[in-house]
Amino acid sequence: MKNTLIQLIRPTGLLSATLLSATLLAGCGGSDEGDSNSIKVGTVAGPETEVMQVAKRLAKERHDLEVEIVEFTDYVSPNAALADGSLDANAFQHEPYMQSMVEDRGYDFAIAGRTFVYPIGAYSEKYDSIEDLPDGATIALPNDPSNEGRSLILMHNEGLLELKDVGNLEATPIDIAKNPRNFEFREIEAAQLPRVLPDVDMAFINNTFAQPAGLSLDDALIKEGPESPYVNLIAVRGGDEEREAIQQLVEAYQSNEVKDKAKELFDGAAVPGWE
Known part of the structure; x- marks a missing residue:
């Protein structure tokens, strides 16, 4: 969509942490399958x-x-x-x-x-309800394939936008058919989303990272229910x-x-x- 602005951010700090994890594991194979x-x-x-x-x-x-x-x-x-x-x-x-x-x-x-x-939820430090979210709002999405689609499907189900195929679990902003409120999207590494929350209007954050950041699912503007796949x-x-x-x-x-x-x-x- 021409009204959909996509920005890709790859934090160098997280990359360093990833490389550190790989370094620590290098040369250290998993357990011998014979060792029960x-x-x-x-x-x-x-x-x-x-x-x-x-x-x-x-x-x-x-x-x-x-x-x-x-x-x-x-x-x-x-x-x-x-x-x-x-x-x-x-x-x-x-x-x-x-x-x-x-x-x-x-x-x-x-x-x-x-x-x-x-459950994944959409959080905001600027607005108390989804009805307050303005046109042209900047929304941060997790940049891994399935969780990004997961977030966009929630927005589709909430009537905030329309996806070309709501069954596409790996949807990205280019798969948006209609964006009538001209939302802008920023694709962010999932672990970094709590840090960018003050800089955007709304961010979809996995509970894995929301809870340590002091975010409660009860405060989410949009959230999944227990029926989530x-x-x-x-x-x-x-x-x-x-x-x-x-x-x-x-x-x-x-x-x-x-x-x-x-x-x-x-x-x-x-x-x-x-x-």
Whole structure:
């Protein structure tokens, strides 16, 4: 659309953190598949890591399984590390995102288990309701394929714009058919969205990054409901989903203790995806 301004921002700080994660993992392969007592799992730094720490404790108590958690600060490195064998599993992404990475990069991944739906919300420091959002507002979107589409679909469903295909989970601003209110869009790395919130009129922020920034889903101008298809996963390399150690991790994760910890950390905004 000629009325849609797209700006792509790639923060150098986040790139440095990504390179640091890769450096730390270099030369450190994942657990030997013959070692059923130790695995490495990748998470995104923040409350999701704290949730995984509960599963780690339970896996040790119930199965004598040692779980090493490797933290990342972006959405790309955990899949690269899983693909190259540096990790045995990761737990940070929903299926549409995983499938987009599989298609784009040729990864051979499988779903070992489901974790939580972390609803995405649209936040503003300038406006208290979606009705107050002015024409020509600048809106920040996460720049990963599926979460950007996820945000635009919410705007479509809210009647703020019209997509060419509302079923396109990887929609970007060029897929907008009608933008009657002349919104301008900025595509930002997901982890950086809370930082740019003061500089835009509205930003779509995953709960993974919203909660640590002190944003409550209750304050979102637009938000997903529990019916969202974007349930997060424990992903593994194809063929590993039935490994005993992986199943022990899944069993430890899909527990009341983990559910209670997520409820505490996310203030009720983490919906169990295995129930």
